[in-house]
Amino acid sequence: MRALFRRDPLGVAAVIIAICAIGAAVLASPGAPEPVPAARPTANPxxxxxxxxxxxxxxxxxDAxxxxxxxxxxxxxxGAGDPS
Known part of the structure; x- marks a missing residue:
């Protein structure tokens, strides 16, 4: 492995960039889950x-x-009643 770094540092940099690009593409994919909204509107007053x-x-x-x-x-x- 050390020989690879000594011989072709640009190749190693290219592999690292490719891995980062693939990771970014996976995170930005349309199948990624949507963030959960902070508050949901309720019908209960x-x-x-x-x-x-x-x-x-x-x-x-x-506030009263x-x-x-x-x-x-x-x-x-x-509940409305006493537990006793």
Missing amino acids: ASAELARCRNLGEAGGA DCHAAWAESRRRFF
Whole structure:
């Protein structure tokens, strides 16, 4: 292998360039998976309100509508009745 580098450095460079070109072509192929969108539109108004509150960041903690949406979400998740 060392003899190859000493005799033909341009040939080695050509092989490296070819490998890089093939790799770039594979990555850019039309069969490559599409990136996943960051947020999906929802038909559920409660989910839309929770997404709005999430996007508010720390300001959501002071928003009364966000508090109501979080309470409703907890109620739906844990159920309406007492576990006792």
